Amino acid sequence: MINVNNLTKKFGKTTVLNNISTSINRGEVVAIIGPSGSGKSTFLRCLNQLEQPSSGEIWINGKEIAQEKNKELIRKNIGMVFQHFHLFPHMTVLKNITYAPQTVKKISESEAKENALELLKKVGLSEKAETFPNRLSGGQKQRVAIARALAMEPEIMLFDEPTSALDPEMVKEVLDVMKDLANTGMTMVIVTHEMGFAREVADRILFLDEGQLMEDEKPDSFFTHPNTERAQAFLEKIL
Amino acid sequence: MNLDFSQIVPYIPFMLEGIWVTLKFVSVSILVGFILGTLLALCKITKLPFLKGFADAYTSIFRGTPLILQLMIIYFAVPQLTGYDISAFLSAVLAFGLNSAAYVSEIIRAGIMAVDRGQTEAAEALGVPYKDMMMHIILPQAIKNILPALMNEFITLTKESAIVSVIGYLDLMRRAQIVGADIYRNFEPLLFAGLIYWVMVFVLTQIGKVVERRLRYSD
Numbered sequence: 001m002i003n004v005n006n007l008t009k010k011f012g013k014t015t016v017l018n019n020i021s022t023s024i025n026r027g028e029v030v031a032i033i034g035p036s037g038s039g040k041s042t043f044l045r046c047l048n049q050l051e052q053p054s055s056g057e058i059w060i061n062g063k064e065i066a067q068e069k070n071k072e073l074i075r076k077n078i079g080m081v082f083q084h085f086h087l088f089p090h091m092t093v094l095k096n097i098t099y100a101p102q103t104v105k106k107i108s109e110s111e112a113k114e115n116a117l118e119l120l121k122k123v124g125l126s127e128k129a130e131t132f133p134n135r136l137s138g139g140q141k142q143r144v145a146i147a148r149a150l151a152m153e154p155e156i157m158l159f160d161e162p163t164s165a166l167d168p169e170m171v172k173e174v175l176d177v178m179k180d181l182a183n184t185g186m187t188m189v190i191v192t193h194e195m196g197f198a199r200e201v202a203d204r205i206l207f208l209d210e211g212q213l214m215e216d217e218k219p220d221s222f223f224t225h226p227n228t229e230r231a232q233a234f235l236e237k238i239l
Numbered sequence: 240m241n242l243d244f245s246q247i248v249p250y251i252p253f254m255l256e257g258i259w260v261t262l263k264f265v266s267v268s269i270l271v272g273f274i275l276g277t278l279l280a281l282c283k284i285t286k287l288p289f290l291k292g293f294a295d296a297y298t299s300i301f302r303g304t305p306l307i308l309q310l311m312i313i314y315f316a317v318p319q320l321t322g323y324d325i326s327a328f329l330s331a332v333l334a335f336g337l338n339s340a341a342y343v344s345e346i347i348r349a350g351i352m353a354v355d356r357g358q359t360e361a362a363e364a365l366g367v368p369y370k371d372m373m374m375h376i377i378l379p380q381a382i383k384n385i386l387p388a389l390m391n392e393f394i395t396l397t398k399e400s401a402i403v404s405v406i407g408y409l410d411l412m413r414r415a416q417i418v419g420a421d422i423y424r425n426f427e428p429l430l431f432a433g434l435i436y437w438v439m440v441f442v443l444t445q446i447g448k449v450v451e452r453r454l455r456y457s458d
């Protein structure tokens with residue numbers, strides 16, 4: 001479903017992603033881990049064209065996405081969840097979720113609403129539909145953000161450290177929603193520092209270090225005997 | 240102390256009419272300035288050098304020369320150059336609208352820059368087209384933040400509007416001068432006009448406060 005060939009991204013002179021190649025199959029859950037500054041976010045952002053690769057190719061569903069002039073066409077098929085939620089503060093929770101389907105997909109208001117309420121039920125926030133985001137806790141905000149992304153019915157979901165900005169007691173509620181989503185067969189690419197979650201839910205682990213894809217392994221083998229010294233050092237530090 | 244307000248009493252309807260005349264061109268000018276200023280602000284934040292250069296030059300010219308000069312150029316130069324006999328009202332709206340646009344564009348540009356970059360990214364990630372993103376996500380948030388500055392600009396415009404009297408437009412100020420010449424007493428009509436300006440600005444300020452309170456729901 002996603003094919004990345006020799007992806008390189010430079011900001012000025014610094015190379016942030018160095019010649020990365022990998023592929024992700026439909027329904028796969030891939031966790032990206034690595035030290036801060038290793039290029040994880042940049043990799044994710046290249047996948048939905050928030051960043052333009054300096055060289056290399058990204059194929060999604062048989063299309064090279066840099067060739068596609070109409071970026072919206074790619075993006076509406078890929079949901080993204082950010083570390084800091086980025087909910088629209090001037091819209092109610094419901095409006096946050098219905099806005100893009102109505103605007104981008106031209107779905108009727110009533111249908112968008114119905115879908116949104118369904119999604120809110122899934123993330124356990126039915127009673128918050130008419131609330132403004134500032135009245136929500138971090139964990140609730142992130143669950144709304146997930147619902148907002150899902151409302152576009154994307155085939156792929158990207159998560160950039162979705163629990164890193166949360167108080168510890170709220171991490172689980174968000175991870176649970178993501179787990180449910182993984183069980184529905186959604187294709188997911190997740191940047192995370194939650195190693196327990198990555199090990200349990202992911203089908204594969206990508207380990208990035210200084211812009212290089214150092215490991216691409218099954219979780220069990222990655223966590224029990226990482227191949228590279230960099231990964232060993234990283235795991236020792238955080239486990 | 241030699242004040243006699245009784246003499247201006249017969250002129251009060253004449254002067255009060257000036258409120259309407261002033262409000263008419265001030266409100267149209269504010270509207271023109273706001274719409275044009277928003278468009279200029281959008282030009283300033285694009286990556287297209289031509290639009291950016293145009294908007295910057297525009298702002299520089301309109302902020303760098305006196306408003307009264309702009310007003311007189313429009314009123315006197317347009318007929319001389321094109322033969323079109325421009326009305327005082329249209330000249331006033333053009334001068335004040337174009338001038339205000341320069342200031343408003345700077346205010347709105349700053350407001351847009353102050354909106355969290357994550358808002359743009361979230362909208363982009365959802366596939367929201369640029370125009371919708373600006374209209375529904377970025378500008379509403381920007382304008383909420385800059386409302387006090389915008390209100391300030393509108394108040395300034397209302398007060399500065401008094402200079403249209405130089406092109407003979409029968410606004411409140413001009414009427415005060417006419418009454419003064421008629422009764423050979425200037426202080427009373429000017430004081431009366433001053434009171435009316437103050438009331439207009441006061442009302443405008445109150446409207447601003449109400450709007451601000453309305454918009455604060457999501458804080």
Ligand SMILES: Nc1ncnc2c1ncn2[C@@H]1O[C@H](COP(=O)(O)OP(=O)(O)O)[C@@H](O)[C@H]1O
Nearest residue numbers: 011012016034035036037038039040041042043
């Ligand atoms: N827009 C940008 N301009 C310049 N440098 C950037 C930009 N975005 C990220 N970087 C740099 O790229 C490197 C990788 O960043 P990032 O992908 O955010 O890493 P991670 O998510 O793994 O912490 C960092 O050194 C960061 O400073």
Ligand SMILES: [Mg+2]
Nearest residue numbers: 040041042161
């Ligand atoms: Mg990051």
